[in-house]
Amino acid sequence: MESTQALFQAIQEAASRAVWSQGVELVRAEAVSGQRAEAGEVVLRISTRQGFKAPVVTLYPEDEDWECTCSGEENPCAHVAAGIIALRKARKAGLPLPEPAASSGRLRYRFDSQDRNSLSLTREIVLGDKVLPLEHSLTALAAGRAKGPRFDADARDMNVERILGSHRQPVLPREAMAQLIDALAGSGRVVLDGEPVSISSEQVLPVARVVDAPGGVRLFVEQDPSVTRTFGSGVVLAGDTLRALGDPRFDGREREQLPRGLFFSNDQLAELVSEVLPGLEARIPVDVQTTRLPATRQGDPPRIQLTTAREGNRLVVLPVVVYGTPPNARVDAGRLVHIQGALPLRDLAAERAEIVGLERGLGLKPGRRIHFSGPDAIAFAERLRTWPGDLVGDAHQAFFTAPRLEPTLRVEGNTLDVDFLLPEDPDSGRPPRQRAVSAEAVIGAWQRGESLVSLNGGGFAPLPDDWLTRFGHRVADLLAARDDRGEVPTCVLPDLGQLCADLDQPPPPGLDGLRPLLENFEGIPSASLPSDLRAELREYQRQGVDWLHFLRRAGLGALLADDMGLGKTIQTLCALESRSLVVVPTSLIYNWGEEIERFRPKLRVSVYHGARRTLDPESDVVLTSYAILRLDTDALRAEKWRTVVLDEAQNIKNPESQVAQAAQSLRAEFRIALTGTPVENRLEELWSQLHFLNPGLLGGRRDFQNRYAGPIGEGDQEAAQRLRERVRPFVLRRLKRDVAPELPPRSEVVLHCELSAEERDVYDTVRAASLSGVVESLRQGGNVIQALEALLRLRQAACHPGLVPGQQADRSTKVDVLVERLGQAFEEGHKALVFSQWTSLLDRVEPALRTAGIEFERLDGSTRDRPGVIKRFGAAEGASVMLISLRAGGTGLNLTSADHVFLLDPWWNPAVEDQAADRAHRIGQTRPVVVHRLVALDTVEERILELHARKRALSEAVLGAEGTGSGLSRDDLLALLEE
Numbered sequence: 001m002e003s004t005q006a007l008f009q010a011i012q013e014a015a016s017r018a019v020w021s022q023g024v025e026l027v028r029a030e031a032v033s034g035q036r037a038e039a040g041e042v043v044l045r046i047s048t049r050q051g052f053k054a055p056v057v058t059l060y061p062e063d064e065d066w067e068c069t070c071s072g073e074e075n076p077c078a079h080v081a082a083g084i085i086a087l088r089k090a091r092k093a094g095l096p097l098p099e100p101a102a103s104s105g106r107l108r109y110r111f112d113s114q115d116r117n118s119l120s121l122t123r124e125i126v127l128g129d130k131v132l133p134l135e136h137s138l139t140a141l142a143a144g145r146a147k148g149p150r151f152d153a154d155a156r157d158m159n160v161e162r163i164l165g166s167h168r169q170p171v172l173p174r175e176a177m178a179q180l181i182d183a184l185a186g187s188g189r190v191v192l193d194g195e196p197v198s199i200s201s202e203q204v205l206p207v208a209r210v211v212d213a214p215g216g217v218r219l220f221v222e223q224d225p226s227v228t229r230t231f232g233s234g235v236v237l238a239g240d241t242l243r244a245l246g247d248p249r250f251d252g253r254e255r256e257q258l259p260r261g262l263f264f265s266n267d268q269l270a271e272l273v274s275e276v277l278p279g280l281e282a283r284i285p286v287d288v289q290t291t292r293l294p295a296t297r298q299g300d301p302p303r304i305q306l307t308t309a310r311e312g313n314r315l316v317v318l319p320v321v322v323y324g325t326p327p328n329a330r331v332d333a334g335r336l337v338h339i340q341g342a343l344p345l346r347d348l349a350a351e352r353a354e355i356v357g358l359e360r361g362l363g364l365k366p367g368r369r370i371h372f373s374g375p376d377a378i379a380f381a382e383r384l385r386t387w388p389g390d391l392v393g394d395a396h397q398a399f400f401t402a403p404r405l406e407p408t409l410r411v412e413g414n415t416l417d418v419d420f421l422l423p424e425d426p427d428s429g430r431p432p433r434q435r436a437v438s439a440e441a442v443i444g445a446w447q448r449g450e451s452l453v454s455l456n457g458g459g460f461a462p463l464p465d466d467w468l469t470r471f472g473h474r475v476a477d478l479l480a481a482r483d484d485r486g487e488v489p490t491c492v493l494p495d496l497g498q499l500c501a502d503l504d505q506p507p508p509p510g511l512d513g514l515r516p517l518l519e520n521f522e523g524i525p526s527a528s529l530p531s532d533l534r535a536e537l538r539e540y541q542r543q544g545v546d547w548l549h550f551l552r553r554a555g556l557g558a559l560l561a562d563d564m565g566l567g568k569t570i571q572t573l574c575a576l577e578s579r580s581l582v583v584v585p586t587s588l589i590y591n592w593g594e595e596i597e598r599f600r601p602k603l604r605v606s607v608y609h610g611a612r613r614t615l616d617p618e619s620d621v622v623l624t625s626y627a628i629l630r631l632d633t634d635a636l637r638a639e640k641w642r643t644v645v646l647d648e649a650q651n652i653k654n655p656e657s658q659v660a661q662a663a664q665s666l667r668a669e670f671r672i673a674l675t676g677t678p679v680e681n682r683l684e685e686l687w688s689q690l691h692f693l694n695p696g697l698l699g700g701r702r703d704f705q706n707r708y709a710g711p712i713g714e715g716d717q718e719a720a721q722r723l724r725e726r727v728r729p730f731v732l733r734r735l736k737r738d739v740a741p742e743l744p745p746r747s748e749v750v751l752h753c754e755l756s757a758e759e760r761d762v763y764d765t766v767r768a769a770s771l772s773g774v775v776e777s778l779r780q781g782g783n784v785i786q787a788l789e790a791l792l793r794l795r796q797a798a799c800h801p802g803l804v805p806g807q808q809a810d811r812s813t814k815v816d817v818l819v820e821r822l823g824q825a826f827e828e829g830h831k832a833l834v835f836s837q838w839t840s841l842l843d844r845v846e847p848a849l850r851t852a853g854i855e856f857e858r859l860d861g862s863t864r865d866r867p868g869v870i871k872r873f874g875a876a877e878g879a880s881v882m883l884i885s886l887r888a889g890g891t892g893l894n895l896t897s898a899d900h901v902f903l904l905d906p907w908w909n910p911a912v913e914d915q916a917a918d919r920a921h922r923i924g925q926t927r928p929v930v931v932h933r934l935v936a937l938d939t940v941e942e943r944i945l946e947l948h949a950r951k952r953a954l955s956e957a958v959l960g961a962e963g964t965g966s967g968l969s970r971d972d973l974l975a976l977l978e979e
Contacts, residue, residue, distance in 0.1 A: 001091055001092070003061035003062050003064075003611070004061050004084075004087060004088055004091050005088065006061070006064055007059060007060075007061045007064050007066070007084055008084050008085075008088045010064045011066065011076050011080060011081060011084045012081075012084075014075075014076055015074075015076045015080075015081050016074065019074050019076065019077060019078050019081055020081050022078035022081065022082075023078045023079075023080070023081025023082040023083075023084075023085055024081075024082075024085060026046060026078060026079070026081075026082035027082050027085045027086050027089070030098065031046055031047040031082065032044055032045075032046055032047075032082050032083060032085075032086035032097065032098070033045050033047065033097060033098045033099060034090075034096065034097025034098065034099070035056070037097075038756060038757050038758075039756070039757065040060060040061070040062045040063070041058055041059065041060050042058070042059045042061070042083075042087055043056060043057070043058050043059075044056070044057045044058075044059070044083045044086065044087070044097065045057075046079040046082055046083065055068055055069050055070040055077075055079045056068070056069045057069075057079050057080050057082075057083035059080075059083055059084060059087060060586070060627070062610065062611045063586065063609070063610075063625070063627045063628065063631075064627065064631055065586065065625070065627035066080045066083075066084075068080050075657075106125075106126055106151060106189065107123055107124070107125060107126075107134065107151060107153060107157050107189065108123070108124045108125075108126045108131070108189045108190070108191065109121060109122075109123060109124075109160070109184060109187075109189060109190045109191075110122045110123075110124055110190075110191050110192075110194075111190065111191070111192045111193070111197075111242070112170075112192075112193060113192070113193055113229075113231060114171075117231065117232040118171050118231065118232040118233070119171065119172075119177070119231045119232065119233060119235055120170035120171050121170055121171075121172060121180070122170060123160075125148070125149050125151045127149055127151070132149055134148075135148060136148055137161060138153050138157060138158060138161045139161065141153075156183060156184070156187055159183045160180060160183050160184065163176055163179045163180050163183055164176070164180075171232070171233070172233055173233065174233045174234040176233075177233035177234060177235055177244065178234060178244045181199055181200075181201065181235065181242060181243065181244040182201045182244070184199045185199045185200055185201035186198075186199070186200075186201075186855055186879070187199065190242070192237070192242065197237070197240055197241065197242055198240055198241040198242070199241065199242045199243075200238075200241050200242070200243050200872075201244075201877075202243060202875075202877070203243060203244050203245065203246030203247075204224050204226075204227060204236050204238060204243045204244070204245055204246060205224065205245075205246040205248055205283075205284045205285065206221045206222060206223055206224065206248055206284055207221065207222060207223075207224055207225075207284065207285045207286075207287055208220070208221045208258070208280050208284055208285070208286045208287065209221070209222065209286075209287045209288075209289060210272075210277075210286070210287070210288045210289060210290050211289045211290055212289075212290045212292060213263060215265055215266060216263055216264050216265040216266050216268065216292070217263075217264050217272070217290050217292055218261045218262065218263050218264075219258070219261065219262045219263075219264065219272070219276070220258060220259065220260070220261035220262070221248075221258040221259060221284070222259075224238070226238040226239060239865075239868070240865075248283050248284045249283050264276075266292070273345075274344075274345055274346045275346065278346070278348060299323060299324060299328075299344035299345065300323055300324050300325060300344070301323075301347060301350050302321050302322065302323055302331070302346075302347060302350050302351045302354050303321070303322060303323075303354060303389070303390060304319050304320070304321060304322075304354050304355075304357070304358050304366065304389050304390065305319070305320050305321075305322045305327065305330075305389075305390045305392060306318070306319045306320075306362075306364075306384075306387070306389055306390065306391050306392065307319075307320070307391075307392040307393055308384065308391065308392070308393040308394070308395040308396045309393060309395050311371070314371050314372065314373045314377065315371070315372040315373070315377040315380060315381060315395060315396055316369060316370070316371055316372075316395070317364065317369070317370050317372070317380070317384075317396075318368075318369045318370075319358055319362070319364045319365070319366045319367075319368075320332075320366055320367060321351055321354060321355065321366045321367075323344040323346075324344065328344065329344055331351065331366065331367075332367065333367065358389075361387060361389075362380075362383060362384075362387065375401075375452055378401045378451075378452065378462065379450070379451025379452050379462065380396070380451070381396040381397070382404070382451060382462035382463075382465065383451060383465055384396045385397075386465050386466040386469075401452070401461065401462065403422055403423050403461065404423075404461065404462050404464055405420040405421065405422065405437065405442065405453070405461050405462070405463065405464055406420065406421050406422070406423055406464070407419070407420050407421075407442075407464055407467055407471075408420075408421060409499070409500070409503055409505055411496065411500060411505065411506070411507075411508045413487070413508070413509060414487045414488055414489075414490075414493075414508060414509075414510075415485070415486045415487050415488075416478055416479075416482060416486060416487075416488055416496065417486065418439040418475055418478075418479065419439060420437055420438075420439060420442045420464075422461065437453055437461070439475070439479065440479065441453060442463060442468075443468075443472060443475060443476050443479065445463060446463055446468045446472050447472075447476065450463070451463055451465070470502065471499060471502065471503070473718075473722045474495055474498070474499050474722075475499065476707070477492070477495060477699075477707070477722070477726060478492060478495060478496055478499065480699050480703055480707065481696060481699060489694075489695075489696040489697070490510070490554075490555065490556070491556055491694040491695075491696060491697040491730070492696070492697065493508055493510060493511050493514055494511075494514055494517045494518050494729050495726065496508050496511070497511040497514065497515070497518055498518050501518070513553075513554060514554055514729075516550065517550075517729035518729075521543070521547060524543075524546045524547060524550045525546065525550070526542075526546055527545055527546045527548075527549035527550075527574075529545065529574055530573075530574060530600060530602075531602075532600055532601055532602035532603070533573075533574060533599060533600060534598065534599050534600075534601065535570055535599045537567075537570070537571075537574070538567070538745070540566070540734055541566075541567050541570060541571050544560060544562070544571040544732055544734075545571050545574040545575060547732055548560070548571065548572070548574070548575040548672065549575060551670070551730070552575065552643075552669075552670040555669070555670075556693075556694055556729075556730060557670070557671035557672070557673070557690075557692070557693025557694045557730060558670075558671070558672050558673070558693065558730060558732070559649070559672075559673045559675070559678060559689060559690065559693055559727075559730055559731045559732070560572065560672060560673070560674050560732050561674075561675055561676065561678045561731055561732065561733040562676070562732070562733060562734045566734055566747075566928070567747075568647075568674045568676075569592070569595050569647075569674075570595070570599055572645055572672055572674060573595065573596060573599050573600050575643065575670075575672065576596075576600065576603065576620070576621060576643055576645075577620075577642045577643060578603075578604075578620035578621075578642065579619070579620060579621075579622070579639075579641060579642055580620065580621045580622070580641060580642055580643040580644070580645065581621075581622050581624065581636065581639070581641045581643070581644045581645070581666070581668070582621060582622070582623050582624070582644075582645040582647065583624055583625065583626055583629050583644070583645065583646050583647065583663070584623065584624075584625060584626075584647040584648065585625065585626060585647070585648050585651065586609075586625040586626075586627060588647060588648070589607060589609060589623050589624075589625060590752070590754070591752070592623050592647070593605055593607065593623060594752065596621060603620045603621050604618060604619045604620045604621070605619060605620070605621045605622075605623060606619035606621070606622055606623070607622075607623045607624070608622050608623065608624040608628060608632075608636075609623070609624055609625055609628055613628065613632075615635065615639070624636070626651045626659050629659055629662050629663065630658045630659045630662050633658075633662040633665060636662075636666060637662075637665045637666050637667060639667070640667050640668075641666065641667065641668040641669070642668070642669050642670065643668060643669070643670045643671075643672065644663075644666050644668035644670075644671050644672070645671075645672045645673075645674065646663060646671075646672070646673045646674065646689075646692070647674045647675075648674070648675060649673035649674055649675040649678070649689050649692075650675050650677055650678065650685060650689075652688055652689060652692060653682075653684075653685035653688055653689065654685075654688065655684065655687065655688040655691065655701065660688055660692070663692050664691070664692055664695075671692060671693050672693075673689050673692065673693055675689070676824075676828060677827065677828065678731070678733075682709070683704075683708060683709040683712060683713070683723075684701065684704070684705070684709060686727070687701060687704045687709075690727060690730065690731075693730060694730055697726070697727070697730065698726070698727075707719070708722075708723050735927075744925060744926065744927055744928040744929065745928050745929075746917065746928065746929040746930075746931060747928065747929075747930050747931070748930075748931045748932075748933065749930060749931070749932050749933070750932075750933050750935055750945065751817055751821065751932050751933065751934045751935065752935055752936075752937050753813045753814045753817050753934055753935065753936050753937065754813065754936075754937050755798075755813055755936055755937065755938075755939070756813055758801070758809070759797075759801055759809075759812060759813060762797050762801040762804060762807055762809075763794070763797040763798060763936075763939060766793050766794060766796075766797040766804055767794060767797075770789070770790035770793045770794060771790055774786055774787050774790045791940065791976060794939065794940040795905055795906075795940060795941065795944075796838070797939075798814075798905075798936040798939040798940060798941050799812065799814055799836075799838075799841055799904060799905050799936070800812040800814065800815060800841055800844055802844060803838060803840055803841060803844075811848075812844070813936070814904065814934050814936060815844060815845055815848050816848070817934060818834065818845065818848075818902055818904065818934060819845075819848045819849060819852050819854070821902070821932060822834075822849070822852075822854055822880070822881055822902070823852055823854060825880070825900050826854055826880045826881075830880070830898075830899055830900050831873070831878075831880050831881070831882075831897050831898040831899065831900070832880065832881050832882075832898055832899075832900035832901070832902060833881075833882050833884055833895055833898045833900070833901045833902065833916075833919060833920055834881060834882065834883050834884065834902045834904060835884050835885075835886050835901065835902065835903050835904065835913075835916045836883075836884075836885060836886065836904040836905050837885065837886045837887065837905055837907060838885075838905065839860045839861070839862075839885050841904060841905065842858065842860065842883045842885065845883060845904075846858070846883070849881060854880060854881055855879040855880060855881070856879050856880070856881040856882065856883055857869050857872060857873045857878070857879045857881070857882045857883070858882070858883040858884075859882060859883070859884045859885070860883075860884070860885035860887075861885060861887060869882075870895065873895065873897065873898075874895070874897045875897075876897075878897075882895065882898065884916075884919075886907070886916055895919045895920050896920055896925040896926075898919075898920045899920060899925070899927040899928065899929050899930065900920075900929070900930050900932065901916065901917045901919070901920050901929060901930070901931045901932065902932045902934065903916065903917075903931065903932065903933045903934065904934055905934075905941075906933055906935060906941050906944040906945060907944070913931075913933075917929065917931045933945070940976055943976045944976065947976065
């Protein structure tokens with residue numbers, strides 16, 4: 001009760017008054033129900049009136065920590081507040097938490113084809129074998145204004161309610177029907193004329209075909225051949241899937257002529273190829289069924305030709321997109337106009353790039369004649385002098401004003417001075433090298449997009465545009481980083497050194513030791529690997545270790561942001577020295593301890609966690625959680641650490657949070673942050689992590705917002721590039737697809753799953769019952785069938801208690817770990833294959849994925865449309881997960897759109913698993929593949945992995961290559977089942 005009271009006080013203090021009041025209301029509304037309480041954690045579910053997916057709250061009373069699955073911004077949220085209030089109330093009264101409400105029905109959507117031209121929609125409630133009509137709106141039911149059978153309505157159902165709006169007629173208009181099709185895609189709760197159908201959000205478009213015709217070719221469009229039935233409101237049936245008709249965006253001429261067909265003579269084929277077909281291909285599929293189209297020749301790329309002329313005191317400029325030197329074609333009003341020679345193949349993407357460059361560089365649009373006068377003419381003429389494009393005419397040379405400012409830079413120690421001076425001119429009577437304007441004024445004018453700056457003594461001088469284009473942003477960053485004495489911090493010395501090098505200036509003192517950071521990390525010396533390291537590092541991992549050691553010696557922090565599965569942990573372990581602090585999420589403490597024991601066995605490790613935690617002064621590495629860092633800030637910052645590591649460093653993404661401030665206060669010679677997602681929502685998250693690593697690198701929060709976050713949020717790509725360059729020395733991020741140029745590597749990860757107390761009871765019971773007499777019978781040469789049956793039951797109990805005959809269980813640790821990892825992979829843009837030999841286990845994975853909001857496909861022996869499933873999954877917009885039975889999908893499939901493979905139940909023959917993994921790791925795969933083996937701790941599954949190793953080692957010794965035996969021998973069974 002004491003730990004519950006302490007957690008109650010911690011949450012009450014951390015929650016806002018409004019959040020706490022909402023939590024009280026939820027408890028009064030009896031919205032809190034208990035799910036489970038075990039091993040220092042209490043899991044509760046918070047119901048909502050609307051029937052939405054209920055948020056799950058996990059409380060850790062001993063650690064004074066909490067979690068919630070909602071997506072709210074507040075932490076703690078109202079659900080957490082309700083959970084602790086209800087828990088404290090129940091424990092004070094000595095009562096258990098309320099049981100969850102019994103499951104109820106779901107909504108089904110029934111389409112009926114009244115005739116070939118219309119579809120009507122009816123919403124139904126499916127309660128077991130009963131089907132009842134939905135007689136009231138969900139809004140009315142949720143608000144209590146109407147009553148009806150109990151059923152669950154999720155966010156999809158509420159979205160459908162919103163779409164239907166005031167459309168109370170069963171036949172919906174086209175726009176509403178398109179939205180409805182999109183909302184119901186993948187729901188699995190739709191029937192058409194009584195038969196289940198799928199719904200896809202992928203719209204159906206007409207197909208353009210080019211076929212031979214006498215004297216030329218004919219271009220026409222027709223309906224997609226997959227369409228078998230067309231309804232009103234823009235809906236079609238393609239196979240067994242309802243889809244909306246897409247808009248091909250035809251103009252009036254295309255809409256009228258393309259269905260009938262357009263004829264192009266042989267003399268017009270160039271126009272067809274260079275202009276007509278590219279425009280169609282951007283909108284609809286194009287099927288070319290003729291060989292008459294000429295093989296187009298790629299000529300010179302498009303470029304901007306800029307003509308200048310003088311009209312009195314005005315400068316006239318006309319930019320044009322042209323092809324060839326001299327031009328043989330120009331673009332006029334969007335059409336290619338022939339000038340001379342052969343017609344070039346038009347490159348619309350390159351034209352757009354040139355146009356963007358023209359707009360960004362000079363603010364002009366091709367084909368528009370622009371007149372400049374006065375200061376604008378002077379400014380524009382100056383810009384033209386440094387513009388690298390093609391100029392015709394020299395009229396702009398007549399426009400000038402005061403001499404161009406000359407920038408100077410002086411570095412003394414870490415002190416930086418920047419001046420902009422007028423050149424010496426004896427005839428003007430001006431003092432030599434006059435300081436006519438401050439650096440801040442020049443930079444300010446340039447950042448505002450001005451081309452002239454007002455001089456201190458009167459008049460305007462052109463800005464040194466070329467110099468500022470090359471160095472202005474870097475100078476602005478350095479000026480912002482200076483303190484009141486004009487000194488810059490060590491972490492910006494690479495920027496200052498790069499500026500000095502570009503300007504042929506002597507480098508600042510101390511830069512030589514950081515020079516590799518300016519040279520793409522080339523020249524970073526190889527670091528000595530720990531003598532106790534038990535791992536073979538890949539080349540990129542070796543480079544990461546060298547980089548970490550280099551930054552350590554330089555006194556700078558490191559953000560290692562490699563993609564998931566590239567070995568951030570092993571690289572970090574190579575950089576750990578006594579005494580180090582590693583801060584990780586609570587769920588990863590065990591993994592880190594295991595990794596250190598596996599790869600750095602000589603390091604003494606202690607865990608600073610739990611109710612009786614104490615700091616071990618003799619340990620080399622201290623493992624703790626973010627919750628403990630927040631609670632025990634004073635104790636941890638009192639230590640002087642050689643190295644502090646933050647794993648999953650996005651935990652300090654909010655610089656105002658207590659945990660971020662606690663991390664900032666730690667004393668360390670070297671700081672490392674590990675994360676695969678350094679930015680999740682806002683750029684301020686990156687600022688917070690880098691402020692922990694290298695304070696001052698990105699200035700203050702407000703300065704960072706003004707110079708980086710704000711412009712980048714508005715689409716400023718140059719600002720984004722500058723930020724990348726600024727943080728590049730301190731951020732190392734390698735993606736799987738970038739690590740290997742050919743067939744990418746396949747790495748394997750063992751995900752250890754610790755059984756819950758209930759699961760352990762089931763497993764131990766099955767083991768005791770199954771092995772009685774089996775091992776002795778095997779030793780005596782008895783039949784192996786009984787042993788195989790025992791092995792089967794043990795493997796089932798290790799995966800999910802519900803697989804064991806006679807056992808009832810809704811969840812398992814292994815499924816929870818799987819869904820968590822799939823969520824991480826989905827957020828990072830990956831697709832995953834999940835293999836199991838049991839379809840019954842896949843049946844239990846499906847509801848967990850739905851609860852987590854993860855879309856999936858499934859392939860097993862009962863799948864009828866295997867090609868359709870594979871095609872949908874392979875599409876970029878397809879589901880992120882495919883559930884596959886080993887028997888149905890272990891061989892013969894190419895699923896290279898996935899780069900993560902999860903093996904739910906280890907099989908005794910590793911060849912079967914290798915074949916499954918090869919569905920993703922094969923020719924055509926462009927990204928490294930990570931194979932995750934989920935293994936329950938202290939179960940027969942660990943023995944199976946040992947059997948894998950023996951089989952592989954034996955095969956390699958005999959065959960000289962990797963392979964596996966094909967049988968499970970009596971000795972193998974004994975190795976698996978013996979105590």
